[in-house]
Amino acid sequence: MINCTMMNKKVSGVFGTIFFAVSGIGLLATTAIAAETAVKTDNKMNTKIDVKIDSRKETALAKAALEMMQASFKTRGQASVDRLQQDETQGLCSQYQDNPPKAVRVRIEAINQKLLKYPADGKLLGSWKEGEKIAQSGVGKQFSDNPETPAGGNCYACHQLTKTELSYGNIGPSLYNFGKVRGYSEAILKYTYGKISNSEAFSACSNMPRFGHGGILTEQQIKHVTALLMDPESPVNK
Amino acid sequence: MYKAMRTLIKAATVSALITAAIVSSAFAQSSLSNQGGDQAIKEIERYRQALGDGNPAELWEARGEDIWKQKRGPKMVSLEQCDLGLGAGVVKGAYTVLPKFFSDSDKVEDLESRLVTCMVMLQGFPYDQAKKNPFGGPDNKSDMEALVAYISGSSRGMKMNVTGNHPDEKKYYALGRKMFFHRGGPHDFSCASCHGADGQRIRLQALPNLLKQETARSAYTTWPAYRVSQGEARSFQWRLFDCFRQQRFPELEFTSDASIALTMFLAKNANGGVMNAPAIKR
Structure with missing residues (x-):
C-alpha cells in the first residue's frame, strides 16, 4: 500500500515519485486508479491515492486483456490481428505504462540498438524536398489505406519542422533548426537516421514510432527525412 | 416536425460555418504562429458554441425515439420495456449508469450492446441482424446510431454515475485500463500515446488527457456526437472503432x-x- 499525493501533475511525475524497484514485486502504480478514487474527492486539487500493487496480478491481467482483445478484433485489410501481439519493447512499455525504471529503460534501449540497421551503402542523406513530402503525409498502415501506396512519416502530426507549416502537433518537440542547432557532424547525422529508424534505441518508451523497424518507411524514405532535418538547405534549417 | 425541418436547414449551414472557422483561424495564426494551435482551437470552440442550439444530431434523436417506440421484429413489440440499467422502460438518465452488469444476459454491457440484447430478447431479432449496420453512411442511415442519439440525449444535464462495484464490472474496468496502455502494431501506439498527457495535439486537433479527471469528463460527456466532417451522428462504439483504425490496429468488432x-x-x-x-x- 502506497500513499501518494497527486498534485495535478503529468502522469510521469506521479510515476517518478511512486515507483521504486522492489525485487520480486514489480511496482505498477496505476494512474487510472487515480481517476477512480478522484471521484470521491471531486474537484479538489489534491487527490490521495491508495495504490495496491501486485505484479503477478498485473501479469495475469495483461494476459487476460490480450486474450480479450484477440477475441474482439478482426483482421481487416492489411491490419491483421497479429498486430495485437507485442514484441518485448511494446510489452515492457505497456507493463510500465511508458515509464519504466532505469534498469528496464537500459534494457529496452539495448534491445533496440541491436535491432537498429543502417544503410549498407553508408549514405544517410537523401533529398530534403522528398523528405518534406514524407513529413506531410499521414497515409499508411491503417486498414482503410491501400497497402500499395507508400506510407508517409506524418512528422508534422507531432512536430514543428519549418516556419511555413503552421498546422503541426506538439506530442514531440519542435525540430525547427534541428541541424543548425546541433551542427552537421557525422555523429549527429548518424544519430538522426538512427532515431527515425528506431527511436526506442535512444529513448525507451518514446511515443515516436520506429519507422524503420516497424516497416513504415523504407531506407530511402528515412534518408529523405534525415535530409529534411540535416541538410543545411532544408527549410528546417533556414 | 417543424423543429426537425429547422434543424435540417441549420445543418446545411454547419459545415460552411466550420470551414469558415478553420479558415479564419488559419489567418489568425499567421500573426500568432507560436500559439497557432491554441488560437485555432479557441476559434473552433467559439463556433461550436454558436452552433450549440442547432445540432443536426436532433434529427437522429427524433428518429431514435420513433424507433424506440415502434413495434418491430419477429415478436412485433417496441423497445419500451427494455431495461437500460434503471429499470424497464426508463430512458432518462440511463446513459449515466452504463456500462453496467445485467443479470438477465449475465454480462457487462454498454448502451449499444444492451440495445442488441433487448432487440434479441424482447423483439426476437436474430443476434446477427440486431448487430447489423452499426455505423451509418449517406445512403444507409443506422437505426443503432439513431437509438444511441435518442437515449444518450435523454441524459443531458445529468452526472455520469457508473458504480462499477459488481465483480465483473471491476474486472472489465481493470481490463480496460490494461487495453489503454497496450502498445502494438507497426507504430507501437497505445491509447496512451495520444491520450495520456495534458495539452497534446495532432496537427491542430486537441487530444484530451483521458487519465485526468477534468479532461476525461469533458471528453466522455460529449460523445455520442454529430460529426460535421462526416454528416453523421456517431456513437461511442464508433469513436473507439475509429481510434483503433488510426492506431493502426485491426478492426474493433x-x-x-x-x-x-x-x-x-x-x-x-x-x-x-x-x-x-x-x-x-x-
Whole structure:
C-alpha cells in the first residue's frame, strides 16, 4: 500500500515519485486508479491515492486483456490481428505504462540498438524536398489505406519542422533548426537516421514510432527525412 | 416536425460555418504562429458554441425515439420495456449508469450492446441482424446510431454515475485500463500515446488527457456526437472503432468484450461529469 499525493501533475511525475524497484514485486502504480478514487474527492486539487500493487496480478491481467482483445478484433485489410501481439519493447512499455525504471529503460534501449540497421551503402542523406513530402503525409498502415501506396512519416502530426507549416502537433518537440542547432557532424547525422529508424534505441518508451523497424518507411524514405532535418538547405534549417 | 425541418436547414449551414472557422483561424495564426494551435482551437470552440442550439444530431434523436417506440421484429413489440440499467422502460438518465452488469444476459454491457440484447430478447431479432449496420453512411442511415442519439440525449444535464462495484464490472474496468496502455502494431501506439498527457495535439486537433479527471469528463460527456466532417451522428462504439483504425490496429468488432471493457474504464473515469451529448464535433 502506497500513499501518494497527486498534485495535478503529468502522469510521469506521479510515476517518478511512486515507483521504486522492489525485487520480486514489480511496482505498477496505476494512474487510472487515480481517476477512480478522484471521484470521491471531486474537484479538489489534491487527490490521495491508495495504490495496491501486485505484479503477478498485473501479469495475469495483461494476459487476460490480450486474450480479450484477440477475441474482439478482426483482421481487416492489411491490419491483421497479429498486430495485437507485442514484441518485448511494446510489452515492457505497456507493463510500465511508458515509464519504466532505469534498469528496464537500459534494457529496452539495448534491445533496440541491436535491432537498429543502417544503410549498407553508408549514405544517410537523401533529398530534403522528398523528405518534406514524407513529413506531410499521414497515409499508411491503417486498414482503410491501400497497402500499395507508400506510407508517409506524418512528422508534422507531432512536430514543428519549418516556419511555413503552421498546422503541426506538439506530442514531440519542435525540430525547427534541428541541424543548425546541433551542427552537421557525422555523429549527429548518424544519430538522426538512427532515431527515425528506431527511436526506442535512444529513448525507451518514446511515443515516436520506429519507422524503420516497424516497416513504415523504407531506407530511402528515412534518408529523405534525415535530409529534411540535416541538410543545411532544408527549410528546417533556414 | 417543424423543429426537425429547422434543424435540417441549420445543418446545411454547419459545415460552411466550420470551414469558415478553420479558415479564419488559419489567418489568425499567421500573426500568432507560436500559439497557432491554441488560437485555432479557441476559434473552433467559439463556433461550436454558436452552433450549440442547432445540432443536426436532433434529427437522429427524433428518429431514435420513433424507433424506440415502434413495434418491430419477429415478436412485433417496441423497445419500451427494455431495461437500460434503471429499470424497464426508463430512458432518462440511463446513459449515466452504463456500462453496467445485467443479470438477465449475465454480462457487462454498454448502451449499444444492451440495445442488441433487448432487440434479441424482447423483439426476437436474430443476434446477427440486431448487430447489423452499426455505423451509418449517406445512403444507409443506422437505426443503432439513431437509438444511441435518442437515449444518450435523454441524459443531458445529468452526472455520469457508473458504480462499477459488481465483480465483473471491476474486472472489465481493470481490463480496460490494461487495453489503454497496450502498445502494438507497426507504430507501437497505445491509447496512451495520444491520450495520456495534458495539452497534446495532432496537427491542430486537441487530444484530451483521458487519465485526468477534468479532461476525461469533458471528453466522455460529449460523445455520442454529430460529426460535421462526416454528416453523421456517431456513437461511442464508433469513436473507439475509429481510434483503433488510426492506431493502426485491426478492426474493433462492434459491441465486442474489449470495446465494452475500454468503455467501462473511460466512462467510470468520467464519473461526476455532466452529460452534454450528442455534442457537435469537427
